[in-house]
Amino acid sequence: MAGVLKKTTGLVGLAVCKSPHKTTEPDVKQSEDQLQGVQIKEVILQVENELSLARKMMQWKPWEMFMKEPPANQWKWPM
Template identity: 45%
Template sequence: MAGAGMAVGKAFTGLTGMKVAKNPTHTLGVLYSKTLRALAKMPNEYTYRKETETLINTRAGIIKNSVDIGEAEKKIGMGQIEEVIIQAENELILARSILEWRAWEPLAEKAPENQWKWPL
């Protein structure tokens, strides 16, 4: 697996307050695994689950098949790997929140008229 031992090899990110990730492939692997476990508890047909699983599997594949972090960053196209890690952390928080909210269940009461209409 090419991505498993990829070293970052940079001294700084160039982003104020953001440190270089020491082992980004491991960090992302852990975050992606936790998020996939949370998603697995949601209904199979739930759109958020399907789209997020696709995104995670795509990004994990890119990291696994990239020669180095720079290549992975370019292919993912969402900034530096440290920013991708932040996105993965936020996605995990969101997935766990959606599980708690059970957002796929029907509304408790009828939605107000025009709630889903845009623009009004």
């Protein structure tokens, strides 16, 4: 199936990636078969989203808000 170009992913809003295998498997079909039905473009989109979130987390530093002592009554459940 090498040489066959995919025209659509079949997923709304998800375009076919023109070079999804720059450093991995050169045969897109074989890669998708190894992923058991998951399309390469879905994997690329997921990785891009995770990378974007990781960069945002570095800016937001959500772990810093827990570096202070919690208020004395924070963990008390109203009875």
